[in-house]
Ligand code: GKR
């Protein structure tokens with residue numbers, strides 16, 4: 532089997548004005564769709580976060596991939612890593628999302644190769660990763676503080692007749708009542724059974740109040756998580772954490788860095804989780820040294836693919852870490868890859884994050900994935916089990932061109948609402 536062509540398509544998808552530690556989501560989120568084509572005309576799909584840097588790197592990776600056999604992942608990885616040189620975890624950046632190029636490039640290619648392998652053998656990706664540890668993958672409701680609006684050109688009132696989640700998705704949520712209303716609408720629509728709030732957006736005591744309001748509204752059987760994306764000080768994290776003991780399933784990245792996470796972890800009786808302080812294999816010795824977290828949120832986009840995520844799972848089981856899954860705004864190719872990986876990872880026992888409910892567009896034939904009681908049911912279709920809707924891809928590519936965005940920059944978006952607003956690595 533030989534890869535003969537690689538298509539790289541940047542797209543922009545409508546994204547609502549969601550708040551986080553780095554500012555505000557732009558009206559569009561950027562993704563890149565990768566399609567590898569073989570001599571016998573099979574295509575394999577991959578998806579990664581969009582940025583001009585990743586786009587250029589993917590273009591530069593083309594001739595390292597064309598001519599290769601998709602089953603020879605070691606050779607492809609070797610070539611990519613040689614070509615781009617070392618890019619350590621220090622390139623991750625301080626934003627909530629990971630900004631390394633090499634891991635994203637390889638992840639996109641590796642997922643597309645797995646899709647090809649699956650299509651060539653008639654087996655779903657989950658089977659190529661070791662087979663099903665489960666048939667259904669649970670996801671959690673991912674809440675955000677947000678301004679009024681649905682994102683895109685039309686902003687608020689994109690659909691004044693919307694009801695249910697479609698209406699709630701447009702509404703502002705800036706206080707505990709707004710957060711609870713958002714949670715109810717999201718859980719009613721998708722059936723999620725655990726809830727995460729993206730924190731780091733409001734003063735800490737307000738976010739704690741929102742968690743307590745969620746507990747009050749949903750009771751003790753719905754696990755709750757709070758993620759301030761590392762902008763609290765150790766003192767603040769401990770002070771707020773004391774009020775959240777017995778309330779949170781886990782406390783995600785309250786502070787920055789493994790050492791600080793270790794301090795907070797030792798002071799509190801709450802499991803700590805991360806997708807910010809332990810984010811690459813070079814971080815694992817520090818994770819052991821500082822015991823910085825109890826749970827690692829894996830993400831194949833920045834751990835360097837599906838196989839690397841299984842290697843991370845082996846570390847977690849050897850060193851007593853739980854495993855959950857991180858997300859960013861995305862469409863269904865990433866969602867399918869996340870679900871196949873989660874289904875093939877026996878020790879991934881927490882409900883995974885997904886931003887999917889916040890998006891409304893899709894690049895797939897058959898449209899958007901449907902959650903069943905908060906879970907995705909893993910299909911037996913070959914590969915990722917998805918087909919590309921080329922007309923939709925073209926439409927979302929045109930949207931990428933017309934929206935004019937080439938990088939995610941939540942600080943600039945926030946400054947449009949709050950002039951002079953600045954990201955601070957530690958705000959409270
Ligand atoms: O979408 O604003 C967001 C999140 O803050 C995202 O960028 C983070 O990477 O979901 C993420 C997290 O759990 O830290």
Ligand code: MG
Pocket residue numbers: 758760783784805806807857
């Ligand atoms: Mg997080």
